[in-house]
Amino acid sequence: MFVSSWNNHHHHHIRPVYCTLVVLVLFLILLTAVVPPLATLSASFFPATSLSYARPSIWTVGRAVEWRPCNWWAPPASDGRPVLPPPRSNGFIRVDCFGGLNQMRRDLCDGIGIARLLNATLVLPKFEVAAYWNESSGFADVFDVDYFVRQTEGYVEVAKELPEEIASREPFRVDCSKRKGLFDYVESVLPALLEHRYISITPAISQRRDRYPLYAKAALCQACYNGLRLNKALESKAMELLNAIPKPFLSLHLRFEPDMVAYSQCQYFGLSPMSLKAIEAVRGDRKPWTGDAARDWRNRGKCPLTPNETAFILQSLGIPTDTTIYLAAGDGLMEIEGLTSVYTNVHRKASLLKNEDFIQMHGNTKAALDYYVSVNSDAYIATYFGNMDKIVAAMRTLARKYKTLLLSRRAFAEYTAKGMEGEELAEAMWKAHKEDFVMGRGSALPDCFCDFRL
Ligand SMILES: *[C@@H]1O[C@H](CO)[C@@H](O)[C@H](O)[C@H]1NC(C)=O
Numbered sequence: 503m504f505v506s507s508w509n510n511h512h513h514h515h516i517r518p519v520y521c522t523l524v525v526l527v528l529f530l531i532l533l534t535a536v537v538p539p540l541a542t543l544s545a546s547f548f549p550a551t552s553l554s555y556a557r558p559s560i561w562t563v564g565r566a567v568e569w570r571p572c573n574w575w576a577p578p579a580s581d582g583r584p585v586l587p588p589p590r591s592n593g594f595i596r597v598d599c600f601g602g603l604n605q606m607r608r609d610l611c612d613g614i615g616i617a618r619l620l621n622a623t624l625v626l627p628k629f630e631v632a633a634y635w636n637e638s639s640g641f642a643d644v645f646d647v648d649y650f651v652r653q654t655e656g657y658v659e660v661a662k663e664l665p666e667e668i669a670s671r672e673p674f675r676v677d678c679s680k681r682k683g684l685f686d687y688v689e690s691v692l693p694a695l696l697e698h699r700y701i702s703i704t705p706a707i708s709q710r711r712d713r714y715p716l717y718a719k720a721a722l723c724q725a726c727y728n729g730l731r732l733n734k735a736l737e738s739k740a741m742e743l744l745n746a747i748p749k750p751f752l753s754l755h756l757r758f759e760p761d762m763v764a765y766s767q768c769q770y771f772g773l774s775p776m777s778l779k780a781i782e783a784v785r786g787d788r789k790p791w792t793g794d795a796a797r798d799w800r801n802r803g804k805c806p807l808t809p810n811e812t813a814f815i816l817q818s819l820g821i822p823t824d825t826t827i828y829l830a831a832g833d834g835l836m837e838i839e840g841l842t843s844v845y846t847n848v849h850r851k852a853s854l855l856k857n858e859d860f861i862q863m864h865g866n867t868k869a870a871l872d873y874y875v876s877v878n879s880d881a882y883i884a885t886y887f888g889n890m891d892k893i894v895a896a897m898r899t900l901a902r903k904y905k906t907l908l909l910s911r912r913a914f915a916e917y918t919a920k921g922m923e924g925e926e927l928a929e930a931m932w933k934a935h936k937e938d939f940v941m942g943r944g945s946a947l948p949d950c951f952c953d954f955r956l
């Protein structure tokens with residue numbers, strides 16, 4: 503390739519010896535510029551699937567913008583001291599949460615904001631038996647109740663025990679979870695609260711938090727990001743896991759589980775029969791898109807990255823293939839060889855903890871372990887921007903851990919749709935993520951966080 507491009511661009515009147523010399527010198531210059539130092543070449547560097555050109559690590563890129571907690575809520579901002587709740591409460595609110603751990607946490611956070619908006623007293627939330635996990639796991643099973651009460655003091659009224667007047671009855675249920683679009687809680691929920699004095703709510707998916715007074719937003723932010731920590735038993739188990747992982751390490755949240763793939767309605771080629779069977783088992787009536795619709799869907803960044811694609815992108819980002827990786831993923835993760843054939847130093851919960859550790863553990867408590875390790879890892883990369891990723895990214899931001907990155911499914915889909923592959927694709931992926939990383943995009947944190955120009 504090198505010689506032929508030389509031939510194309512130069513004229514025949516140059517004398518052959520001179521020519522050879524120039525070729526040699528140029529070749530040497532190119533060799534030192536393009537090929538990484540010999541010391542970094544190892545056998546694992548050149549598997550058939552591997553890229554041969556090492557870019558600098560994405561983490562060495564300087565940031566121009568980063569996210570920080572906004573001054574109006576984060577202690578010890580004395581000027582931003584939130585307005586204390588009025589002494590007379592409008593009633594009691596219990597937040598009922600469903601789904602996986604991080605979805606429940608998201609709903610809890612929203613519910614806290616709503617309780618403060620309505621000048622209500624919060625009772626401890628109910629973490630429901632969830633179909634997805636097939637288990638029951640209450641709030642206190644995961645989080646430290648006393649800490650929560652202490653940390654929310656002055657932001658929102660919390661009652662650890664139900665007062666006598668309501669203790670004997672179930673709350674009046676106000677389910678907002680199916681409500682979409684603009685939704686005004688003062689208009690729609692306050693009347694029920696005033697009438698029944700004790701209600702339970704499940705927050706709506708999209709809300710108008712921008713309309714909240716600052717004191718309600720501050721309550722949400724403080725409770726959600728400074729008020730929740732794992733209870734003692736779970737934290738010590740999580741710490742044991744963290745200690746067992748060789749340092750430094752990257753926590754990789756790889757979401758390629760059957761439910762996720764079925765839900766995405768994406769088309770994949772070349773999956774193993776076992777994976778296909780697992781996906782079909784949970785597919786339900788969500789049939790995958792086909793043809794043009796499937797392509798458009800993919801180009802909009804809707805399709806979860808496979809372990810194989812993830813391995814490619816990590817390499818494009820200059821993450822060395824001998825990096826210690828903790829795989830924050832459920833037991834159902836599929837096609838994992840696509841990652842482990844390239845990244846050979848991958849650890850999972852099941853390989854680090856003893857079997858007995860899991861007997862008492864449910865989906866929610868296992869998810870809590872992944873959460874804890876991911877917040878405390880040296881670097882965090884997510885292949886999807888789901889509930890866990892949003893919360894982990896926020897908690898890492900609070901701890902000023904800047905090595906946090908969400909991979910761009912959209913960029914990957916767009917470039918591959920254009921027919922890019924190999925080195926060209928890797929270069930394009932590097933540039934896309936570099937821009938996101940420099941400008942603090944991609945991991946944009948709403949509501950409680952403000953962007954800060956460095
Ligand atoms: C991903 O899978 C494709 C098709 O099986 C293969 O050609 C490619 O080399 C794999 N890439 C990586 C990084 O494993």
Ligand SMILES: *[C@@H]1O[C@H](CO)[C@@H](O)[C@H](O)[C@H]1NC(C)=O
Nearest residue numbers: 586587588619620621688692
């Ligand atoms: C809540 O209390 C504040 C004063 O702290 C008041 O301005 C606001 O109107 C009250 N909201 C409701 C819904 O009662």
Ligand SMILES: *[C@@H]1O[C@H](CO)[C@@H](O)[C@H](O)[C@H]1NC(C)=O
Nearest residue numbers: 631632633634635636637638
């Ligand atoms: C849920 O758990 C129960 C008891 O452990 C079990 O009998 C049942 O088959 C499980 N259901 C599903 C859908 O996994």
